[in-house]
Amino acid sequence: MNMPTQESRDGLAAPHSAGQGSPGFELPTGACDCHMHLFDNRLPFASNAVLVHNDASADDYQRLQRRLGLARNVIVQPSSYGRDHRVLLAGLRALGPAARGIAVIDPDVSDEELSLLQAGGVVGVRFNLVQHGATDESMLEAVAQRIQPMGWHLQLHLHGQDLLRLADRLADLPVPIVLDHFARVHADGALASQISEQVEHLLDLGSAWLKLSAPYIASGDRPGYPLLHPFVQRLLRSHSDRLVWGTDWPHVTEANKPDDARLLDLLARWAPDALLRRRILVDNPCRLYGFAT
Numbered sequence: 001m002n003m004p005t006q007e008s009r010d011g012l013a014a015p016h017s018a019g020q021g022s023p024g025f026e027l028p029t030g031a032c033d034c035h036m037h038l039f040d041n042r043l044p045f046a047s048n049a050v051l052v053h054n055d056a057s058a059d060d061y062q063r064l065q066r067r068l069g070l071a072r073n074v075i076v077q078p079s080s081y082g083r084d085h086r087v088l089l090a091g092l093r094a095l096g097p098a099a100r101g102i103a104v105i106d107p108d109v110s111d112e113e114l115s116l117l118q119a120g121g122v123v124g125v126r127f128n129l130v131q132h133g134a135t136d137e138s139m140l141e142a143v144a145q146r147i148q149p150m151g152w153h154l155q156l157h158l159h160g161q162d163l164l165r166l167a168d169r170l171a172d173l174p175v176p177i178v179l180d181h182f183a184r185v186h187a188d189g190a191l192a193s194q195i196s197e198q199v200e201h202l203l204d205l206g207s208a209w210l211k212l213s214a215p216y217i218a219s220g221d222r223p224g225y226p227l228l229h230p231f232v233q234r235l236l237r238s239h240s241d242r243l244v245w246g247t248d249w250p251h252v253t254e255a256n257k258p259d260d261a262r263l264l265d266l267l268a269r270w271a272p273d274a275l276l277r278r279r280i281l282v283d284n285p286c287r288l289y290g291f292a293t
Contacts, residue, residue: 014064016056016250019259023068025268028278032072032285035180035213035246036061038091039078046082050131053080056250058094064249068260072291076102076126076155078252079133083109085117092121100289102126102155104134107142114150123289124153124178129162137166144173153178153209153288160184160191167198171205178209178288181248182218186227196231203239209288210235212280213246215266216254225266232270240276244284 013020039056065073075091083104092101101122105114125147127135135143144154153176158166163183170177183199186192202208212232215225235243245267251257271277286293 186219214248
């Protein structure tokens with residue numbers, strides 16, 4: 001795949017992202033954004049949607065990809081659409097084999113829908129217990145049983161207290177789990193130490209992954225997020241094979257959109273070694289999402 005050079009990317013703008021510059025380092029070939037969303041306001045939001053957003057199309061996102069030097073991506077079904085996957089599947093068709101999808105289902109999903117989702121590029125399902133909607137914790141085991149034969153994983157966005165409360169159940173699930181947004185480690189400062197220890201324990205078990213995405217959700221100390229630094233450094237030393245990175249574009253929770261190039265620069269600060277960054281941006285996503293190496 002011929003990606004633009006850093007010089008040619010400078011000066012590119014993309015919707016829902018501040019700034020126009022490129023990251024301060026050259027991304028490795030095949031770099032993957034493992035957490036982003038699409039929105040199409042021609043289709044209705046779920047009646048109980050907590051967060052909504054204006055249009056954020058596949059074309060819009062590809063402008064961001066070109067600016068940053070990204071080659072692959074994972075479209076995460078936003079809670080805003082509930083279990084209506086029309087925007088997700090259209091996005092997967094538009095972005096092609098370099099994209100994967102994360103759906104939202106309940107235990108009563110039909111085999112036909114699961115097959116349709118899998119054929120479209122879906123490789124996992126999400127539980128969002130922060131912006132409640134189509135899923136709740138009572139469904140965890142039943143949904144895991146449904147997706148186990150597909151080889152899918154279960155992705156979770158959890159408040160810190162819920163992660164601590166549900167940790168044993170998550171460890172017992174028969175599928176891999178992926179924790180969103182740094183596990184919101186510093187969203188509640190009083191729980192940060194416990195959450196950090198629990199994340200490390202789940203990663204130790206070998207079936208959990210963590211997304212380095214949306215630092216503004218995990219910690220309030222922007223723009224440099226120094227509170228996240230020791231947490232990420234520990235995980236880079238002990239579990240670099242269980243970490244993936246994502247933009248969280250179009251940054252639905254943020255009225256003032258961040259500069260995605262500067263968010264990428266955080267990764268270079270935490271992982272100054274190019275081989276380590278390649279593991280997080282390329283090798284680990286290939287293993288988790290089934291991209292060709």
